[in-house]
Amino acid sequence: MLQSKLFTKIERSFPKDEEALNARFLERAGFIYKNSAGVYSYLPLGWRVIKKISDIVREEMDAIGGQEIFMAALHDKRYLKATGRWDVEVVFKVIEGDKREPSFNISWTHEEVIAEIAKKYVNSYRDLPFAAYQIQTKFRNEPRAKSGLLRGREFLMKDLYSFHESEEDLSRYYEEVGKAYIKVFGRCGLKAFYTLAAGGEFTASNTHEFQVASEVGEDTIFACSSCMYAENSEVSKLKDGGKCPKCGEKIKETKSIEIGNIFPLGTKYSEAFNLNFLDKEGNKKLVVMGSYGIGVSRLMATAVEVSHDEKGIIWPEAIAPFRVHLLALGESSAKDIYNDLQNKDVEVLYDDRDVSPGEKLVESDLIGLPFRAVVSNKTGNMIEVKRRNEKESKLMDKKEFIKIVS
Amino acid sequence: MLQSKLFTKIERSFPKDEEALNARFLERAGFIYKNSAGVYSYLPLGWRVIKKISDIVREEMDAIGGQEIFMAALHDKRYLKATGRWDVEVVFKVIEGDKREPSFNISWTHEEVIAEIAKKYVNSYRDLPFAAYQIQTKFRNEPRAKSGLLRGREFLMKDLYSFHESEEDLSRYYEEVGKAYIKVFGRCGLKAFYTLAAGGEFTASNTHEFQVASEVGEDTIFACSSCMYAENSEVSKLKDGGKCPKCGEKIKETKSIEIGNIFPLGTKYSEAFNLNFLDKEGNKKLVVMGSYGIGVSRLMATAVEVSHDEKGIIWPEAIAPFRVHLLALGESSAKDIYNDLQNKDVEVLYDDRDVSPGEKLVESDLIGLPFRAVVSNKTGNMIEVKRRNEKESKLMDKKEFIKIVS
16 A cells, blocks of 8 residues: 555654553554544554454354354343343443433343344254354443553454353363464464453353453463463462462462453353253253453554554564555655565555655654565665564565565 | 354244345345344344445445545544534434433444544645545434334444545545446446435535335435436426436336435535645645445345345345355265365355255245255256256256356
């Protein structure tokens, strides 16, 4: 893409009303726009990152048999009334026209909706197991929304739900999802830990969270060399320097970001929606459910939090909005290289603007694409190539460059 | 995909609470689930159709320089207050926690939000023109929601917004979008007419609508052999059998479905958000805007309304959820054919279920994929191939079949 055509621009300074590093970088570089506290719009660069993360999530969910759907966002109050969650604090309620009482809420999660849908299709053990997922906007009225995309009042989430005839079958699939999650995070360039946590609003049993170690996270994890626990873990009373209850090793405390979680829901939602099936012996039983989330927009923010330097973002290759940032400094052969890269299907942002070399270099570091390729009078027929995560640049010819980035 | 793994099933009868043909077929065949009046969830088959339509829309919007974004759905009331649209009847309002007065609305359209975003980036004529679009859920509190996906209270829409330094430049782009729209509808298998209409809530000037002729539509168009007018056209007082005001030919009245519209917005929204730019002479001027919609979920419904028979849906090839419905009747070589089709990247739904041949054939017509391929004891090594929109089937070998569907 020609940078001169991109409608967003890099701001000269960081936004004044953002505390969180992810929002400060992403807003300044034109990836996102802040509409209200915790409410953001994704601009062209930011939306490209979200689409790449979403595609990785889709591939891994499809690989474990997830069927993609897209559920309603406007939920009649019968859904949350059925499970006693209508008055949960973070639920945004919707009023129709002049009515005084709300009759809908906007989607904060979809356990109730998918349980009702599943009831239509599940009759016998032959209809189980199955899993369905969606990538969709969720709305939660967070009292404190100061962490940029880490804790939005509106955010993008992948939610997967699975349906089983027994706790054993749920456990089997639960393990499968856990492995798929580690793949998703790995492909997005994030090292995630699998930790044990208490259930919160969704389930009474223990659940697992996926945490990325970072000082800015809202969560704390306790870990020894082989075990990890979330702060609210029922393993309880863990202390920095204390002993691991499993292996006796010394525990270390680290603040961290939760980027995914998986919940064995049991039969709570099946019970509320009469989601039954007939087993092989003809006995009526409740379906056992699981629910599994990944914060898609939070994942983008996490990548920024854990991968940056003082100059800007350092995008992991798989989720960078473009692979190459091609900078033309003065008269150069950049146009030809741009065309060649496009013909090779290499995603390239070509800074063809009439601004100073200094400005282009500073902005390029801020945007943070994996490869920066500078072409100028000085480089002649050669290209000065620098990886964003390395200090030294290398001079190479077009052929070598295209080979590296293709 | 193996049909035995698809979690949805075909219902034995049409839903009792649906009047609209599109919803009757789509619900019975498991493409959608009705959550409330005018509120639907897209199940695996339906979501595949939506994704195909969305991809076509994206390609054509990208081709005319549209930059894809994804704007916030939760709108602070400052947006609609600024343009006097806060009290428009179809706007769903959102209350936070215990508050009595709503402070947000959920997205019914995005002119205000994009005008505010554009203000951040537009300073000079050099920053114009540009266009940005999104595919996103819209919410409108329709008093009558009885037309299935044709008039939802929650629906999927592509909305494109363009920004110009003059009315002339807007007109130029407006024509370009009109042509792109005709391409979108054509690729989706729909023949759309371009008609003149009055502006409604969005603009005071005349706008254009894209109509697909159908008896179930809520709109009426008046047309001669070369001109088309919408019912609410300011060309005014058109009558069936009357004379066309442009060419004098006889006018015919047809009920029709509006599947897209384009609005020259002028400076209404720029004025409300102080969206100015400096022209070449250094004079401060208001940016001229255009707004362009396509109802993505409505397009799916329209395809069903105009392309079906008494047995079921007849999907246009480009938006069918799968290309081939492979039916195994009893013992057969279907599994091999399924694998071969998948290796050739042909999208195939393989009915591997243990149900009667009659049931499989009836359900296949209802789902309506472009090619039905029957393999049975009777056909041996041959395949009985029938196009959904033709009456006769043909017996052919695997090589010929794969050539046709690849």
